[in-house]
Amino acid sequence: MSDSTANDAPTLTPVEGFKEASDYLSGPIPTELVNGEPNFTGEAMQLLKHHGTYEQDDRDRRKEAKAAQVPGGKYYSMMVRSVLPGGLLSSAQLMAQLDLCDEVGNGTLRFTTRQAIQVHGILKTDLRKYINRVVEIGQTTLAACGDVCRNVMCSPLPVQSAVYNDMQDLAARLKEHFKPRTGAYYELWVTDIETGEKTLAAGGEGTKTSGIKDADPVEPIYGKTYLPRKFKLGVALPEDNNADIYSQDIGFLAITDGVGAERRIVGYNLIAGGGFGRTPSAAKTFAAVGQPFCYCPVGEEVSAAEAIMKVQRDFGDRTDRKTARLKYLVANWGLEKFKAKVEEYAGRDLAAPKEVPIVGHDDAMGWREQGDGRWFYGLTIENGRVKDEGSFRLKAALREICGTLAPPLRVTGHQNLIFCDIEPGARSLLESILKSHGVPLTEDFSLARRWSMACPALPTCGLAVTESERAMPGIMDQIDAEITKLGLDEEVFTTRMTGCPNGCARPYNSDIGLVGRAKEKYTMFLGGSVLGHRLNWIYKDMVPADEVAAELGKVFTHFKANRSEGESLGDFCDRTGKDALLTACGE
Template sequence: MASTDNKLSPVEGIKDESNYLRGTVAEELADGTDHFSKESIQLIKHFGMYQQDDRDARASNRAAGGGKDYIMMVRTRLPAGLLNSQQMLEELDLCDEIGNGTLRITSRQGTQFHGIQKSDVHQLMQRMKGVGLTSLGACGDVNRNVMCCPAPFKNNELHDQIQKTSFAIADHFAPRTGAYREIFLQDPETGEKTRVDENGNEIVEPIYGKHYLPRKFKMGICLPEDNCIDVYTQDLGMIAIHEGGKILGYNILVGGGMGRTPSADKTYPALGMKLTYVSPEDLIGVCEAIVKVQRDFGNREDRKVARLKYTVRNMGLPEFKKKVEEYFGRELPEPHEADVTDFDDHKGWSAQGDGKWFYGLNVENGRIADFEDCKLKTAIREVCTTLNPGIHFTGHQDIIFSDIVEEDKPKLEAILKKHNVVLTEEISNTLRWSMACVAWPTCGLSITESERALPGMVDDLEKEVAKLGLQDEKFTLRMTGCPNGCARPYNSDIGLVGRAKEKYTMFLGGRLLGNRLSYIYKDMVPADEVVPELVKVFTAFKEQRNDGESLGDFCDRLGQEKLLEATGG
């Protein structure tokens, strides 16, 4: 570890003493209590699980003299967001039988179960294994779910290769400890896949080592013409450079990340910087070198500044590249001139290229549930049962149904309409490009509402945008309940970040393409003033925009001071 032992953060000590993440997790699962110890809370993250509590119930519990209502959130790890109908149905069954009745698509193309009791964790993990799913590495100080364009184009080498590569990377960087199998699966394959060093010592984690990474690590792969996974927000982003239908190599970006702490100037959101260009054959090797540099030189004293973005900027990109070359074993070339040029959300109908079709359905804020006026969960269950499509989750928390034959296209739409699910073709652009994190009542980090607040704001804003005749404009609108930025608000056209109860920091000037950061337009905006403030911005945009200028480009061109003048402050 790069830091001296007496300065390590407490989490580093917990990992050090855990025997490769085991700790006392197994004993605590069997102790009859409804929660884990503070040490185990840090370890179970590596198994894709967070301990939470129902924050809506806190006040009433305190008044009654009780404690917290503990619940677990469990994530699945799904490289490129890909799974099949059988797996989807099992996840829906699990959310009904042992969860809170809902399943949530994450902004990293995975899924989340909410409301899981500690006593049901074994059942959840084992049933997921039964259909080939895992939560190992979905959270924690390791490489998280590998994002990749999920579009199911067939007979297309570009999409085939990047999706296969995302699976190869996910497997290469998966934790090797046997703790997950021992504790949760209790199967006969228990035991690490160990290596032996030159001195005959066993190496349990050849990439991560005993202490794993200083902080979480995120990777994503995209094509230049389709940055649907927000490649610039990744710790390690890969842009597949291609020509004539063949991938020639990958531009490597390093140091992206969204989280910030407003009270700590040392923290900030950042976009990735171009490091090098590598061949497909060298890709995983270079990625491993980058991860190992972060392992050995990332900050283990202060978790607020432990992400790769701080390591890169503290070292300086040239010095960081030299260190990566040292770990990789040879010099690396300069980046390719190619960059991202467009963004496709893959919604609506598209031809797959093999005579079949896929349909991208908008899922507001990723929440799969049956509501009073819309039975989305029931509709998805019927689609999977009757049509058996492939399932693909997008980085915008939506779902794609693939392998639909021509004659079944009306059947799919009929099933959705029967359950009052609004088709993608019928939603507004305001809704289409919006996204919110979970926030209250389950996320322990949230300062204020997000998922429960954004739908009402979208309903109000889309009406005002239509009144201005701007309903055809494309703009991203993203909200988070705290500055950690799980819904990636800092590079969107409009970002709303929880600052205090029912108050938000308003960010403007990012863009749909995702390769520009926004700036703080106004701070501490009350929830009921968010839409009126945005209406002022849209009005100024309509009156003063240049030809073909997007909302984000307009706000970026004016900057905060001039935009405040244009909107009357």
Template sequence: MSDSPQQKPERKRSGVEEVKEASQFLYRILAEEVFNDQPAFSEKAVQVLKHHGTYQQDDRDRRREGKTYIMMVRVKVPGGVLTWQQLLAQLDLCDELGNATARITDRQDLQLHGVLKRNLREAIQRINEVQMTTLGACGDVVRNVICCPAPLRHDGVREELQELARAVTRHLLPRTPAYHQIWLTDPETQEKQLVGGQADPEEVEPIYGKTYLPRKFKIALGLLDDNCVDVYANDLGFVAIVEDGRIAGFNVLAGGSLGVTPSNKNTFPALAKPVGFISKDEVIPIAEAVVKIFRDFGERGDRKRARLKYLIADRGIDWFRQTLEQYYGRSIRDPLPVSVRGFDDHIGWHDQGDGKWFYGLNVENGRILDRDGFRLKSAIREICQRFQPGIRFTAHQSILFCDLPENVRPELEGILREHGVPLSEEISQVRRWSMACVALPTCPLAVTESERVLPGLIDQLEVELARLGLENERFTVRMTGCPNGCARPYNADIGLVGRTVNKYAIYLGGRLLGDRLGELYLDTVPLGEIIPTLRPVLTLFAQHRQNGETLGDFCHRIGIQKLRELCAANGGQGVAIAEGMESETC
């Protein structure tokens, strides 16, 4: 594979770029502060710390008492696959060193919250002791590589994807010894092992170089009949083309990302575009080539535009493909004319195809905790200890208990019931397909609530849907506490995006398949007005949908402007207006 030198003219770099270079491959600045007696890291050290898998935060609910600094530690779980022993070790950590909760992310990671700086080194050491890592879970590198986690072994396709996700992860991990030196080595020997400032970047970080990537980079492996990883929302996507039960190759997609900065009009959400078709053996070299293109050409002055989607938007998909072929060293074929056609959240009981079963448990917003009347964490502990299942996390923040004999079904369900955990079959469709980011009180970017208020919002929405006879409809509701899009709201049927305190933008017209962006319906809607605002939209949908039409497809067909007019004029009830609406082809 060709490794073309940087061809982009030198531009002004952001302060973060200078910090990364000064860190000497993610060591200095951070290493100097790990063992001091301060309760927090400096701003410069925080930028380096991210690459080691940790964000520094504070409890915003307690700011009047003074800032209480805490760490969010993210454990990388390629493809969402881990063992029951590894999961129990993380639950022990969240009890002993964190705030007693853990959280499954929408990238199949596991986050520990509330870790104090003085306990951070112990937490990371214990994570590594069970053969897991936090390296590259955050920061300007390739993040967790995701794929369908379901252990469906009828044809072996998903197992191939899961192994490929691990292989891509291994290949694109940062190679600096700084992680091992800082967290896993005796402090007295660290300085002797430090990579010097004059070290050759090609020897230390042959893929990333001395300043790593301009910003984060996300990769997903998807399936045409099951886009459970939202492959279009990633910087780089590989969609498996399956023929006769085997992977014949992959369509390569590039340029997806849903983050937006409202104050910067040159930022926008984007879905990945098809670039070419490749064989399975080409996945890793193509991934490396794309990462290097982003490394060499990505924006390093304005971090708000430092994503692959902006590079492709500015230079064009044709330029990107030509450059990819140059970096790869050979031509690639045109993408096949196919698109995704299904999405399975893998909830409930499923035959694995090998004589065993798995059970998919919906975990609302990914939060694993115990509280009065609902002891999910304790239930998971008992299930792990009693059945020793394989564990998988989904990109929809849920958990799969795998490799179970069929006869344990009543016992496993009994454990959940005893702990006040509803079975997946007992929750509503709208709750099952909802998702929220963390937001307040810990995310520093949040402008309003998300995870803490979405369950109550779903309570209200369930009432409206039952009244309209829509309780069995499958559509996505995703909520974020700011416009950065961590819960992927912009391609959902209903996207709720925090704008300011207790006010949200409502986006409509995306869909479960994840291959279409929604459009802004109304801006700055107070939290208490979200359900009344959606009520006429849902009423129109219930009365005038076409056969088999989903909520997102309905809103897209009618058109957002027409939908606003209909709902404003008649509350979604008028027959005359609705008759005119039915002829619309927007």
């Protein structure tokens, strides 16, 4: 909690008080689950985030709700996330999630920007049924949200190699190591609703033991107040940064030795202090990409990450949630002081990071051989939304594929889905199922659309100031038209949109970032990179939605005329700079 002394105790946020009094994330939740009210109190809602759920309301229906005098004046519901380390899930699990989104959700499912599953529209009365069923199918919602280590991202490419297998193994071990140990989750959700008997809990029961001297008896890593704010991890390769590790609190960059079948991971560079939430009206907030922090041989990376997390636990800002992420601690202390404290907690010196840069981002889309005689297919799903709407029946197509072919599945960091282990003779069948349900193949998408993504925003997100997911397809139509007119169809660049500045779709390191600023107006960011290793900068503020494509068209025109050979859009904008770009584009 910063460096305050006992005589100068800081004023903690109310959330810290809620956690302190909650008896390890229980608090008033058991009582409020059965009190007959349509919504939760603020205290219960803050605690419920750690269980993987947020309370929301349908903002499109607020006037209707007020006119109808519904209790609370809003149509309340819950959004629930299921944790998928590295994006892995089975066909049976996806089918169960599709059943649940129909039975208790709003009929749609969403693959998130953190490789998880998100379902909206769950009534408070159905919350227990949903989470209970998720655990029953071998998944969990625990720590999908809240002031804890959230879903661990990992490059999802299903090629048969020791490197990718070991990366996925690390993602699973990290999530298991840093999961909350409280028994409250299982006491609240993991009992058979009809018989009251325990069901099988993914990851086991909460524990009351600890192997760490003087550690909290229930939460040896987190303690009873958990972390000051959310904490994100991701695992990547230099040539495959699908997990966008520079945006994470800790990124793990695999360092390898050998070539071909002999290639092996020998250690990891840990990259610390990334994070994208910001508030434009608060100068104290900012987006940050992580900084190369240390190198750990295989076997030492998890303990080093634990030391980093514990330093954040003990010294992160608990007086202001706007400045509570790890990036602010690193910025305030400086990397040298921060590293010295981490080494103290780790009980050893940490080696300097290796000079190994990020050089690629593999989106894993389309058909490719896995290396074992079978194939995988990466399907582009616009903004991750799985639904049946008119002739577009993606949900029904996924049911048929999962029921007929039953492939292992992987969600990507760009909200897309990979079908794994497809036999050569089944490739045409998978494509025919998709086509017969009106689902475009990846090959039917423009490159610009394929590399775009958006957060949900309106009508469900309480933080949204304008549209994102619902506006993005139309804006991409206009951007595609500008690109086609200039013959830039083969250019790869990332376009990411959010309905508010919190950055859930990671707009602050993309080539083009569109961040909601006011109703139907966006801040336009340029100069990031597909590689994700560089922040972009504000090009123009308060750009009306119907002028976004035209403004970008001017940039595309200047880019085409003045780029260096092979230069990407983001690199060109970064090299040119804001002032020169504004001058060249008519400002």
